Amino acid sequence: MHQSRGIRTLRTIAGWLVVGVFFFPIYFWTTVAFRNAKDIFNWPPIFVDFEPTARNFEQVFGISLGFGFGAQEAVTPGGGNFYMAPRLWDSIVIASMSTVLAIVVATLAAYCLSRMHFRGRHEFVNWVLSTRMMPPVAVAVPMFFIFKQFSLLDTYLGVILVHGLMNLPLAVLLMKSFFDDIPSEIDESALLDGASRWTIFRRIVLPMAKGGIAATAVLCFIFSWTEFLFVLTLTQTSIKTVPVVSSTFVTSIGTAWGNMAALGAAAIVPAFIVIMLVQRHLVRGLTMGSLKQ
Amino acid sequence: MATVEYNRIGKSFGAVNIMRDVSFRIEEHQFVVLLGPSGCGKTTLLRMTAGLETVSEGDLMIGGKRVNDVHPRDRDIAMVFQNYALYPTMKVYDNIAFSLEVAKVQTDEIKRRVEAAAEVLNLTPYLQRYPKELSGGQRQRVAMGRAMVREPSVFLFDEPLSNLDAKLRAHMRTEIRQLHNRLKTTTIYVTHDQIEAMTMADKIVVMRAGKIEQIGSPDEVYDTPASKYVADFIGSAAINFMPGTVVTGEGQPAVDTPNGRIRVLPGAAVKPGQKVICGIRPTDAVVSDDGPIRTRALLVERMGHDVQLCTAAPAGQFLAIVDRSRPFAEGVEVRFDAAPEKVHVFDAETEMRL
Known part of the structure; x- marks a missing residue:
């Protein structure tokens, strides 16, 4: 496509503007993590020219980083009130395990819904979707009592179950649409080749749906990574995820913005790594429906 | 096997x-x-x-x-x-x-x-x-x-x-x-x-x-x-159909169609007065100066080895594939005949072969 120089420049500028709009909050938040409290709310705001400190990270992770931006006080051994490293680990465990749970169940269910004809199949799909129509807060309190009965309160298993199950409807519907895009002749062909349903699923269909699985997994992971309400209600002291502990930086003696930013900035990293890992499949997954083979 | x-x-x-x-x-x-x-x-x-x-x-x-x-x-x-x-x-x-x-x-x-x-x-x-x-x-x-x-x-x-x-x-x-x-x-x-x-x-x-x-x-x-x-x-150039009525002429059954009187095989199981449909394949149509089917050439399509003539006949469009030895021009009258054994006769009602 031929474009005049002006238009091209304009497009480049517009592109960078959009990137800037999305990137600026991340940049600012990250720099806040490296600031002393006095440098955070300056007016006019400073963007680059501040005295950097690793103190926020040291408090949040309960370690001395060993590289100092000037003199540092010793960090309380074993962590003080702001020691949050284990919470990051909680988040990683919960997000990955609930994603695995949702993907395994959703993939199997979606394949059945896409390929097998049984009575009430369409109703089943509608029912699956309808479970997402309820506001989560409506079930938070009942869930609390149910979990209490089953001793699931404040356990990994409990939160993993809730996050996994909450992701199921969306994951099932997404995966179903990916399976629907795979021509059923491929299954039939394998069936005539003598393969069992399970072999077809494992050796033929699953490899073809990799992109869809990656896309679904990213959505599930991010959901669990950022979920607040159920972690707040269903955990007490032994586990908490990043979004919930972030709120504990708001204390009676003020808000620890620097520490909150440090945890937030650190929390970007695992999610970022997960997305990078599956990114190769992701783009293909999101466009798979449009590519006829 | x-x-x-x-x-x-x-x-x-x-x-x-x-x-x-x-x-x-x-x-x-x-x-x-x-x-x-x-x-x-x-x-x-x-x-x-x-x-x-x-x-x-x-x-x-x-x-x-x-x-x-x-x-x-x-x-x-x-x-x-x-x-x-x-x-x-x-x-x-x-x-x-x-x-x-x-x-x-x-x-x-x-x-x-x-x-x-x-x-x-x-x-x-x-x-x-x-x-x-x-x-x-x-x-x-x-x-x-x-x-x-x-x-x-x-x-x-x-x-x-x-x-x-x-x-x-x-x-x-x-x-x-x-x-x-x-x-x-x-x-x-x-x-x-x-x-x-x-x-x-x-x-x-x-x-x-x-x-x-x-x-x-x-x-x-x-x-x-x-x-x-x-x-x-069946047949790559579509067969020409024309409705008609069976008559006995000159000791041999024939069908009166808007395209003229078309002779059919003596053995055909037809009765005089019966409503039928005649079918003539484009390749079976023969150019003949005294043929019963009078048409006007609409389009002459040269296909290399032979010529496809798209013509207007009283019963509608009539398609013929003929050899290219004769020159054809658009607009001129062309008359066709078909051998009786090449004419397919179908009952107008049931559309089954007679």
């Missing part, structure tokens, strides 16, 4: 009946083409044969055994799909080897058979490629290789050439037929393309709206179409 027999086969989807009372028999080694427009039930019949659709009524026999309730993988058949249905995540070799792997055939035996099939189909250089790296014709051959390697007793083809361009289609047509001549596996081939049917089949089964219209060799369905529908469907 096996015979396939359809015995009063019917098919319903829910309350909708789409096929009833289909009966015919396919002998060993035969190449049978199911021919018909889309929606006539030919693909459904093929899928029932494969076991991908249930049989609602009647008995389906393969090799003399009733297979209505036999699982597809136990029917000893192989099918080539319209969109090839290759496994995109596997290389060509693994695509062809898949059925043997599933059947737990020894690895060196698999290798031997895959390589033999690849040799026959000229796929040897492509065995380590993925399907997406192949052209349409090559994919088509992989699909055939996948079917061949199992050495099934029946081959099923579901419009395998419809995704190819015209030239490749003609080429693959001869390849498939040559392959059949070599392997002699009983073959059922579904198509809506009458040229494929005419050129490949030992026997053509013409279907219409879930019923069999005619079964016969390519020559039989072309020379003596059982109905107006078959006459219309």
Whole structure:
């Protein structure tokens, strides 16, 4: 496509503007993590020219980083009130395990819904979707009592179950649409080749749906990574995820913005790594429906 | 190799009946083409044969055994799909080897058979490629290789050439037929393309709206179409139809049509006064200065070896394919005649051959 120089420049500028709009909050938040409290709310705001400190990270992770931006006080051994490293680990465990749970169940269910004809199949799909129509807060309190009965309160298993199950409807519907895009002749062909349903699923269909699985997994992971309400209600002291502990930086003696930013900035990293890992499949997954083979 | 027999086969989807009372028999080694427009039930019949659709009524026999309730993988058949249905995540070799792997055939035996099939189909250089790296014709051959390697007793083809361009289609047509001549596996081939049917089949089964219209060799369905529908469907330049009434003139039955009086065979089972439809194939129309069919040339299409004349006759458009020795000009009058034995006569009511 031929474009005049002006238009091209304009497009480049517009592109960078959009990137800037999305990137600026991340940049600012990250720099806040490296600031002393006095440098955070300056007016006019400073963007680059501040005295950097690793103190926020040291408090949040309960370690001395060993590289100092000037003199540092010793960090309380074993962590003080702001020691949050284990919470990051909680988040990683919960997000990955609930994603695995949702993907395994959703993939199997979606394949059945896409390929097998049984009575009430369409109703089943509608029912699956309808479970997402309820506001989560409506079930938070009942869930609390149910979990209490089953001793699931404040356990990994409990939160993993809730996050996994909450992701199921969306994951099932997404995966179903990916399976629907795979021509059923491929299954039939394998069936005539003598393969069992399970072999077809494992050796033929699953490899073809990799992109869809990656896309679904990213959505599930991010959901669990950022979920607040159920972690707040269903955990007490032994586990908490990043979004919930972030709120504990708001204390009676003020808000620890620097520490909150440090945890937030650190929390970007695992999610970022997960997305990078599956990114190769992701783009293909999101466009798979449009590519006829 | 096996015979396939359809015995009063019917098919319903829910309350909708789409096929009833289909009966015919396919002998060993035969190449049978199911021919018909889309929606006539030919693909459904093929899928029932494969076991991908249930049989609602009647008995389906393969090799003399009733297979209505036999699982597809136990029917000893192989099918080539319209969109090839290759496994995109596997290389060509693994695509062809898949059925043997599933059947737990020894690895060196698999290798031997895959390589033999690849040799026959000229796929040897492509065995380590993925399907997406192949052209349409090559994919088509992989699909055939996948079917061949199992050495099934029946081959099923579901419009395998419809995704190819015209030239490749003609080429693959001869390849498939040559392959059949070599392997002699009983073959059922579904198509809506009458040229494929005419050129490949030992026997053509013409279907219409879930019923069999005619079964016969390519020559039989072309020379003596059982109905107006078959006459219309078979033949690449569409046959000319003209309505008329039977008269007896000069001791021989003839039909008075808007296009003039057309002589028909004395043996034709017609009664004077009967309303009929005459059909004359474009290739059977002969230019004759005193012929009964008076037309005005609308379009002269030179097709190389011969000329297709599109003309206006009283009964509507009249198509003729004639040799190019005579010059034709648009707008001039051309008169045609047809030999009585070349005129197909159908009952106006039932549209069946008389």
